[in-house]
Amino acid sequence: MILLAFAFAAAWTVTRAMAAHLPRILEANGATSLQAIAAGAFIGPAQVFARIVEASLLSRYHPLVSTRLACLTHPIGVAILALAGGGASTASQFFMERETAF
Numbered sequence: 001m002i003l004l005a006f007a008f009a010a011a012w013t014v015t016r017a018m019a020a021h022l023p024r025i026l027e028a029n030g031a032t033s034l035q036a037i038a039a040g041a042f043i044g045p046a047q048v049f050a051r052i053v054e055a056s057l058l059s060r061y062h063p064l065v066s067t068r069l070a071c072l073t074h075p076i077g078v079a080i081l082a083l084a085g086g087g088a089s090t091a092s093q094f095f096m097e098r099e100t101a102f
Contacts, residue, residue: 022036023036026081071081
């Protein structure tokens with residue numbers, strides 16, 4: 001039980017630390033302040049979307065399948081940031097510009 005508590009606490013700590021530092025990391029990689037804040041604002045909705053997908057589509061599969069998917073997507077995201085730099089957050093700027101246009 002202690003090991004499970006440690007796993008949850010470690011996952012929570014890493015998630016919150018990443019959410020807190022993501023805008024600064026994006027700015028250091030060339031994103032504008034608007035792009036970095038918009039990308040950071042998508043963390044919450046992305047978590048909700050992931051939980052909906054997990055509850056609907058991945059409920060038929062073993063829980064380790066979603067764990068493996070989560071473990072694969074983090075390095076993919078880092079690779080995208082490493083290759084595209086701050087330009088990886090231009091999608092968020094596109095959505096922000098579309099919202100302000102209306």
